[in-house]
Amino acid sequence: GIQVEQSPPDLILQEGANSTLRCNFSDSVNNLQWFHQNPWGQLINLFYIPSGTKQNGRLSATTVATERYSLLYISSSQTTDSGVYFCAGGSSGSRLTFGEGTQLTVNP
Amino acid sequence: GAVVSQHPSWVICKSGTSVKIECRSLDFQATTMFWYRQFPKQSLMLMATSNEGSKATYEQGVEKDKFLINHASLTLSTLTVTSAHPEDSSFYICSARDWVSGVGDTQYFGPGTRLTVL
Numbered sequence: 001g002i003q004v005e006q007s008p009p010d011l012i013l014q015e016g017a018n019s020t021l022r023c024n025f026s027d028s029v030n031n032l033q034w035f036h037q038n039p040w041g042q043l044i045n046l047f048y049i050p051s052g053t054k055q056n057g058r059l060s061a062t063t064v065a066t067e068r069y070s071l072l073y074i075s076s077s078q079t080t081d082s083g084v085y086f087c088a089g090g091s092s093g094s095r096l097t098f099g100e101g102t103q104l105t106v107n108p
Numbered sequence: 109g110a111v112v113s114q115h116p117s118w119v120i121c122k123s124g125t126s127v128k129i130e131c132r133s134l135d136f137q138a139t140t141m142f143w144y145r146q147f148p149k150q151s152l153m154l155m156a157t158s159n160e161g162s163k164a165t166y167e168q169g170v171e172k173d174k175f176l177i178n179h180a181s182l183t184l185s186t187l188t189v190t191s192a193h194p195e196d197s198s199f200y201i202c203s204a205r206d207w208v209s210g211v212g213d214t215q216y217f218g219p220g221t222r223l224t225v226l
Contacts, residue, residue: 017146022201031213041146041199043217050212082170087152092213 001026004089006099013077013106021072021102023087030092034061034072037101039086046072046085077106111135112204114218121192122226129187129221131202137182138204142215143175146199158185192225199223 003026013019023034034046049055051065058077063070074081084103090094111134121127132140139160143153157165157179164177174187174196185204189196199222201216 033214035217041202041220041222043152043201045214045216048212048214069151081208088152088215095154095157097154100151106198 002029002089002097004087004097006087006100006102008102009100010103011105014103015079015106015108017077018073018075019077021085021103023099025068025089028065028068030087031096032063032070032087032089034070035088037086037087039083045087054084057080068107079106079108082106110206111214112202112216112218114202114221116221117219118222120224120226123183123193124191127189127192127223129200131185131187131204131218133183133204136206138206139158139182140205141179141185142203142205143177144201144203146201152201177200189223192223194225197225
């Protein structure tokens, strides 16, 4: 099956800093999603992005499908951005394989 | 839109009892739902794929007689942990698949159920 590798595993930032999270896939995917898991465990959809670039406020994501990686950018980070960020990929209509996540801590 | 609920949000039970967890898609119909398990500080592990009106497909290593899944309608899937033991204590999360025009094939996740078996 597909292997998903996320980096870095942990990231500590000061409020206001920018960051880039990366996700590598061992095989091509046509379903790729980024999630944020808040401290209560709820997974929040950030982006559905099998290819191209999308932006939503301070967050943006870029997927280069031909090179099997995706990047999540967080700009002007806030303490509420803390939590675990997961990427997940798979075939359309099929199971998603999750990476191990990036634990982000934003300090005031 | 695309809200998925789970009930209960947390449950504590004695060893040997069975626990049922419900997953509902509130504002869309989901022919496919997924059940995941997450241990502390770890990623989500897919347990099974639940298809409306048919038997669930279990991942390798997941005991189907232990984790009973029923997808009786397009908005409800249930996971029953039978004869629960302390090692079954975990965070169980469901998701429902939806095709959103202009977005694509997306999974939406419930808030999770924290199970503690004493």
